[in-house]
Structures are given as C-alpha cells and as structure tokens.
Amino acid sequence: MEISVIIPVYNAEKHIVKAANSALLQPQVKEVILIEDCSPDNSFAICKKLSKQHKQVKLLQHPGGVNKGAAASRNLGIKKAQCEYIAFLDADDFYLSDRFKVDEQIFNSDESIEGVYNALGFHYYSNEAKQKYDDLDMRGLTTIDSQIDSNEVLNVLLGISSKAKGYFSCVALTIKKNIFERIEPFKESLKLFEDTDFIIRLATKCKLASGSIDKAVALRGVHDENRVTETKRNFEHNLPLYKGLYKWGLKNQMPKSALETCKYFYLSYLSFNANYLVKLYIFLYVIFKRYNLYRSLFNNIVYNCFGRNRIAYLIFGLRNNIFPLKQ
Structure with a gap:
C-alpha cells in the first residue's frame, strides 16, 4: 500500500x-x-x-x-x-x-x-x-x-x-x-x-x-x-454548505431522506437572517408541503418572525388543530 x-x-x-x-x-x-x-x-x-x-x-x-x-x-x-x-x-x-x-x-x-x-x-x-x-x-x-x-x-x-x-x-x-x-x-x-x-x-x-x-x-x-x-463565522458558512449540498444531491441521486435533511438544514439557516417575504415563503412551504418532516423548522420560523407573543401562540394553536400530533 x-x-x-x-x-x-x-x-x-x-x-x-x-x-x-x-x-x-x-x-x-x-x-x-x-x-x-x-x-x-x-x-x-x-x-x-x-x-x-x-x-x-x-x-x-x-x-x-x-x-x-x-x-x-x-x-x-x-x-x-x-x-x-x-x-x-x-x-x-x-x-x-x-x-x-x-x-x-x-x-x-x-x-x-x-x-x-x-x-x-x-x-x-x-x-x-x-x-x-x-x-x-x-x-x-x-x-x-x-x-x-x-x-x-x-x-x-x-x-x-x-x-x-x-x-x-x-x-x-x-x-x-x-x-x-x-x-x-x-x-x-x-x-x-x-x-x-x-x-x-x-x-x-x-x-x-x-x-x-x-x-x-x-x-x-x-x-x-x-x-x-x-462560532460567529461558522453560522454564516452553514447556509452555503447546505444549499450547495441540496443542489448537488438533486443532480446526483442522493437518497430521498438525506436530500430532505439537507433541504431542511438549508431552509433553517436561510430563515434565520432572511427578510419577512422569504420567511413567509418558507413558512407556507412547510405548511403545505413538508409539515410532518419540518415541524421544528415551522416553530423556528414562527419564533423568528413573531417571538413569544400572542400571534405566535395563536399560530401554534391553529397548527395543532389543523395538524394534530400523532399518538
């Protein structure tokens, strides 16, 4: 060798x-x-x-x-x-x-x-x-x-x-x-x-x-x-890392569960510093497309946008009525 x-x-x-x-x-x-x-x-x-x-x-x-x-x-x-x-x-x-x-x-x-x-x-x-x-x-x-x-x-x-x-x-x-x-x-x-x-x-x-x-x-x-x-520098570098991995995975037959995980991380890091329109897009995407997979991302976006106030808890209440947790 x-x-x-x-x-x-x-x-x-x-x-x-x-x-x-x-x-x-x-x-x-x-x-x-x-x-x-x-x-x-x-x-x-x-x-x-x-x-x-x-x-x-x-x-x-x-x-x-x-x-x-x-x-x-x-x-x-x-x-x-x-x-x-x-x-x-x-x-x-x-x-x-x-x-x-x-x-x-x-x-x-x-x-x-x-x-x-x-x-x-x-x-x-x-x-x-x-x-x-x-x-x-x-x-x-x-x-x-x-x-x-x-x-x-x-x-x-x-x-x-x-x-x-x-x-x-x-x-x-x-x-x-x-x-x-x-x-x-x-x-x-x-x-x-x-x-x-x-x-x-x-x-x-x-x-x-x-x-x-x-x-x-x-x-x-x-x-x-x-x-x-x-650590401050690390955070800003996670977004291009997972964005690139997700795009690469689409072209290179990455297994579905792994691809979804890369996309989850990509959207998570994108949501932290994005403007409200981008956050709204991610919010709606999660609600209508990937809620069961991205439940925690939904929570992150709500808190990022509204904090721990009445609007946030109202959204969580509606979420639990529309998408109840499975026992």
Whole structure:
C-alpha cells in the first residue's frame, strides 16, 4: 500500500515539522505533499528545508504564489499525488504510530472498499484552547461510534440514523485516488466546512468502511487560531454548505431522506437572517408541503418572525388543530 499525504500549510511555522515527521514515520507513506499557501510567517522556509532533508517531501505553491485557501490547496495536492491512496493532514495536526495499519488490512481484504475512516483525538497546545473546545462540547474522540454498513454512513453523518451517531474528519480518512474520476474534489467556493461538504458527497457516492473507531489514529492540534472555534463565522458558512449540498444531491441521486435533511438544514439557516417575504415563503412551504418532516423548522420560523407573543401562540394553536400530533 502506497499513500500520498497531502498537507495544506498556512501560518504553520510552529507545527509543520511535527506534522510532516508524523507522516514520514508511517511505512505506507511514499510521499508527503506540502502546499504552502502564501503564509505571512516563516512556513515557506521551513517547508523548503523539509523538502531538502527528505526525498519523500514535495513542496508546492499555487501559481503566482497567491493564497487560495485550504480547499484549493488540497485540490492541488490531489492533482499532483502519485500514489494509489490519498490521506490528508492539517499542518497543526499529527498522526500517531501505525496510522494506516488498520486501513491497509481493510483495503487488502475487500477491493470494493474506496475509503476507510477512523477516530481522531485532540492535542491541546494551551489551556485557553482547551477551554474553547470544552465550551463548544468538542471533547473526546471525533468518530462514528458504532460499526455500520457503508450504505448507512451518509445517514449517520446527517444525524438521521438510529444505528449510530457521530462523524469523522478528513485527517482520519484514507481514500483511493481514483474516486476523483466520479466525484469532485473539495469545493473551493466554501471558505469553511469544505471538508464536511466533501465527506457527505463522498459518503453518497463511495463505499466507505470503518477502521479504528474506538482508538485515535491521529490528533487534532487545538490552539487559539483554530477556525472551527470561531462560532460567529461558522453560522454564516452553514447556509452555503447546505444549499450547495441540496443542489448537488438533486443532480446526483442522493437518497430521498438525506436530500430532505439537507433541504431542511438549508431552509433553517436561510430563515434565520432572511427578510419577512422569504420567511413567509418558507413558512407556507412547510405548511403545505413538508409539515410532518419540518415541524421544528415551522416553530423556528414562527419564533423568528413573531417571538413569544400572542400571534405566535395563536399560530401554534391553529397548527395543532389543523395538524394534530400523532399518538
């Protein structure tokens, strides 16, 4: 098994050596591709030194040396990768020993499997960063908590499965490179959650297997600059994420329950900051088309428009008379 590890690098002078070395220590890794994304710190010089020290390390930049973001950097790495298998690593994360041991066994046992996902743990670089993650309830392992069939992975990721719960990270994922003949790589228009978008599309189209889900194969480096801790920014990026997934799902035969869930999330985030005409449209759509599925969205829109006042309670009363709850 030969693996290309793709590492986007931006403002990572403190961590990139640890990340790259953790990949180089894995016997299955034949190349480590660093995509230096025009960092203002000393990242490029460090990456250049790594490429001179290790023949497996390849250093890339975007044409013109411009900054293009994590998605474009991963896509450049995918395009240049030479191995049959691809794995991802963020520049502030690192692999643990035997990162690919279980993955290799699974791929060798079943040629139809196109991806293996595993558990990701946490490494805290400061007490302040740990507190941020604790406040967001982002502790323990990032993993799907039970062994499931491949056809159930998408439902788990969208939170509509009764068989398991959770999700996985790209850092704990290994895939065959040839899947990109059937699905698009990371969506460069998304500035946040591009990995979530990719994983959901991957689970829709490809056969995925669970690897080490109860023991971490890598650790996420948690520090004050992690993008996912910026909750105010995260909210505004959920709308284009689910809008894009819904439109993609319509064209790519996403299962009906998953498609409806993407649409539910899309309309939910749209309703929060929309004007009253858009809220009214969503309100009427829910009432006449999707009430049983979108009951909680109905409640959100009413409270967004009217708050906890008499009009809201009048609407809820009419709703319960027209659409009584099933016992």
